[in-house]
Amino acid sequence: MAKAITQIEQKRKSKQEERSEDLSAIINQIADNREVIQDTLIILQELHATGVLDMLKGLLRTREKVGQIAIEQINQPGMHNIIKNGMNTIGLLAEMESDQLKAMFSGLNTGLEKAAESAKTQEEVGLWGLMKSVRDPNVRTSMNTMVNFLEGMGNGLNQQKTH
Known part of the structure; x- marks a missing residue:
């Protein structure tokens, strides 16, 4: 065994x-x-x-000091508004259609370029020139867009008043 x-x-x-x-x-x-x-x-x-x-x-x-300074800055009353405005801006951008925003920014950019060119030449437009420019299809498109924008903005403002 x-x-x-x-x-x-x-x-x-x-x-x-x-x-x-x-x-x-x-x-x-x-x-x-x-x-x-x-x-x-x-x-x-x-x-x-x-x-x-x-x-x-x-x-x-220096992380403790930096953290303390950051907290002090965040606790300032103006920072609360900045944070709220930033969040509202992000919400606004999330609601917007990207193609529409792209078209608007493209038009804005082109308009700013044209405005900068006319500022260089310091060309003044008289009353007759304004009346003549209203017949320009580009000006009419822009004016139509602005009127529609103002109408939509007023509609949104009135909706805010009722809520």
Whole structure:
């Protein structure tokens, strides 16, 4: 008959063996992610070259003071309005159709260019010139757009009054 096993010997690794295995695992991870690590190092070099890394270090070293200043600035009454206005602006942009906004900005940009050109020449338009320009299809389109805009804005303002 066999003898019962009463004592089990566990082989324990020495600290040196554990460290060796840990280093081997880290080296394997580095080898597996070589490209990512190289990209990260390039990014860090660029941040260092531009001084951003130094700014971040300074920011982290003085984070309590910076946080305190930020809280003080946010607690000013004007900041509450800025935050509310920003949120309202984001809401407005979310409601707008992108194609319509693009068309309006394109027209605005072209109009600003034309206005800048006429400001350079300092050309004055008399009453006869104004009457003549009303026959221009571009001016009529713009005036029609502005009248419709004013009508829609008035409609929106009146709806706000009733709510």
